[in-house]
Amino acid sequence: MSVPFNFATAIEAALNQAAAQLGLDAAPFAPEVRTADARHGDFQANGVLPYAKRTKQNPRALAEQVVAALPASLTDAFEVAIAGPGFLNFTCRPATLESWLATYATEPSLREGASATQPESGQTFIVDYSSPNTAKQMHVGHLRSAVIGEAMCRLLEFGGAKVIRDNHIGDWGTGFGKLIWAYKRHLNADALAQDPLEEFERLYKLGNKTADEDESVLEDARQELVNLQSGNEENLAIWRHINEVSLAAFQKIYDQFGITFDHTLGESFYNDKVSQVYAELTDLGLAEISEGALVVFHPEHPRFSKQPFLIRKSDGAANYASTDLATILYRVEHFQADGVIYVIDSRQGDHCQQLFLTAEKWFAKTNRPLPRLEHTSFGTVLGENGKPLKTRSGENIKLRDLLAEATERAAQLVASKSANLPPAEQQAVAAIVGVGSVQYADLSQNRSSDYVFSWDKMISLEGNTAAYLLYAVARIHSIFRKLDTDPSAAAATAAATPLVTATEVTLARKLTKFPEALRATIGQLRPHTLCLYLYELAGEFSAFYNADKVAVDDAGVRARRLRLCARTLLILETGLNLLGLRTLKRM
Incomplete structure (x- = not known):
């Protein structure tokens, strides 16, 4: 066969x-x-x-x-x-294992195999992830959506799907009235030049506090919002500047994670598209006026029978439901999406269920194809006190500060273990290990669960950590360096003889399980399944390497063991890259 x-x-x-x-x-x-x-x-x-x-x-x-x-x-x-x-x-049978190792020897061959066996192959998926609010800094609460969403994109692409990355940012709404009011009256130009998002956050807090204390300020802020929504050039210019600066700051974080979006279509993009939602849902008899607001009822659903889905506020303003429905329609009509994956925290579960129910009824009545809509929910990052992770003062931890500390802690690990590396290389390694440790600590948890953020467990060469796996990759590279051989060179393994030892067979068996780990991971959209497989594979390789010497004189034995090393390296690097991590040749 x-x-x-x-x-x-x-x-x-x-x-x-x-x-x-x-x-x-x-x-x-x-x-x-x-x-x-x-x-x-x-x-x-x-x-x-x-x-x-x-x-x-x-x-x-x-x-x-x-x-x-x-x-x-x-x-x-x-x-x-x-x-x-x-x-x-x-x-x-051993011959079957050997045939698999010989056939799937490169990343393209693995990708081709995955594309041929994954049911998602050939479909178009939009992954809606990260989605921070402009004028605010990304904090630890934005971590999970970003890293889980990027892993989902890479996994789906590897399985043959066409993936469209969409950062559905929060760039519209009532808060901008207060922000623009404060921007016009209390802007600190020096602070803006030094750290624009810090200044925007200060201005928003000032505008919000002042509006709460002074009714006339609140009225002025409302007017600033009306002016913005009416197309006032001065307010639009301020709004555009805030968003441009915010997106540039976000991208610095995304660059560290290796994230690049195909589209950044925020709430403002759908501002002129919500009227169609109101009109169609009303005309179809799905939406009705209740206490001045436009709502959709789902009486057949036990949880939502008395909880209406609010799609337009009583003052006529749009909300998340309005733009989310308009977004689904746009994604179907413009991108011909077969599926939309929403990487949003579990607290938004009710909103997503009502959104999907409403879209299902709406599309059925209009004979539109409804894409697969899936809420890839996730839990909360907790501190060691069991509460959401925050600073000692109770503030959200800024994501840039978290990554900086991770890199600093990784630098200490690298310095203690690899003091022979040049300082510049140590810094580069520390950045990869630090950021990768944050990513992997998140992805290795079942996304549905909360997890405790622990620096000691996260940046460690022991246990199921990024550092352990990155070290395993670097160690295999060192084997090939010592033998002056390229791990991708077919000549090094051409003379491989059949598998003999128990550890050789066990490692080969584990390598052939990669496709099934991939299928389970993509099928359930749960990256921790792949993380566990990679950790187990690294453990099997360690057992093999400790039991069976690679650099032996017998050319056939050396070739077959080098082949096991090369395939382990290939799958570890492929798997870690699918999770969004960068790998290392020396560590």
């Missing part, structure tokens, strides 16, 4: 073929192939038992029939065993 990229999907296909040959059509047969406990094999199929129960058959006997009907190409590649009441275990 040609070497499949993902053994699990190949087994699924073979089991479905066997089921069809046996005529198992009285009830749906689902193979349910998953990675097995290593003691039992590489993959386990659990579908026989539930099918046998539904059809009142003997599961063991049915399993024997299915195995007998499997194509020879599969049984030549895998040892197949029946366990318990009909569970099927598949173990790769």
Whole structure:
């Protein structure tokens, strides 16, 4: 058989073929192939038992029939065993492992294999992530959306999807009236030149406090907002300047994370598009006036039966719901999106559910294709006191300060472990390790959960950390440097002999599980699945390297062990880059 990229999907296909040959059509047969406990094999199929129960058959006997009907190409590649009441275990034969290692030897070959097996391949996805508010600094609360969103983009692209990155910034709304009022009257030009976002935040706080204390100031601020929304040139110029400066400051943070957006279409972009939303939802009978506001009810939904979805305020102003609905329509009509992934924290769960329900009804009544709408929610970053991470004074920690401290702490680690590196290289390594540690500490957590931010655990060469994985990558590069060999050179591994030792086989088995880790990660949009796989792979490599010397005199043994080193390096670097991390050749 040609070497499949993902053994699990190949087994699924073979089991479905066997089921069809046996005529198992009285009830749906689902193979349910998953990675097995290593003691039992590489993959386990659990579908026989539930099918046998539904059809009142003997599961063991049915399993024997299915195995007998499997194509020879599969049984030549895998040892197949029946366990318990009909569970099927598949173990790769050594020759199958070697063929996979020989076939998937480059990043393009891995990418091609992923594109051929991922269901998202060929579809267009918009990933809506980061989305800070202009005139404010990005803080630790913006961390998760940025790093999870970027990882989602890279993973989907690797799986063959077309991905459009959209930074749906908050650049419109009532706050700008107070900000513009303060900007015109209390701007400190020197402070603006030195740190514009600090000055914008000071001005907003001043405008907000003064408006709260003085009704006439509040009225003036409202008028400034009216002037802005009416197209007053002076106010528009101030507003544009605030946004331009804000976006430039955001990009400095994004550059550290390796993030570049395709579009930055904020709330202001949809300001002239919300009227269509109001008109269509009203004309279709989906929206109605309630207490002066335009709302959509979802009486069939137990949670929202008495909680209307507010799409226009009683004063006629738009809100998040207005622009979010207009955004969905634009993304379908302009980008022909098959799916939209919203990387937004879990506290916005109700809003997203009501938004998706409303869009579903709206699109059904207008015969528009509804894209897959998915809220990729995430928990909160906590301090060691179990509360949202803040400074000692109770302020949000600025993201730029967090990354600066991470780099500083990483520099101490690098200096202690790699004092032989030139100072400039130590600084470059520290920046990659520091920022990567922040990214990886976030991505390695189940995104649905809160997690405790701990510097000691994060920037460490022990445990499931970025530093540990980056060091594993650097160590493999050092093996090839010592042997004066390029890890991508086919000649170095051409003479590889068959796998022999237990650690060689175990490492090879782990390498071939990369496609399944990738499939699970993309399918559930949960980067921590890939993180765990990479951590386990690094551990298997360490066990192999400690047990089996690479630089031996026997050319065939050296070649096969170098091939294992090269494939481990390839998958570690590919996986870390998919998560958004940069890797190192020396550390």
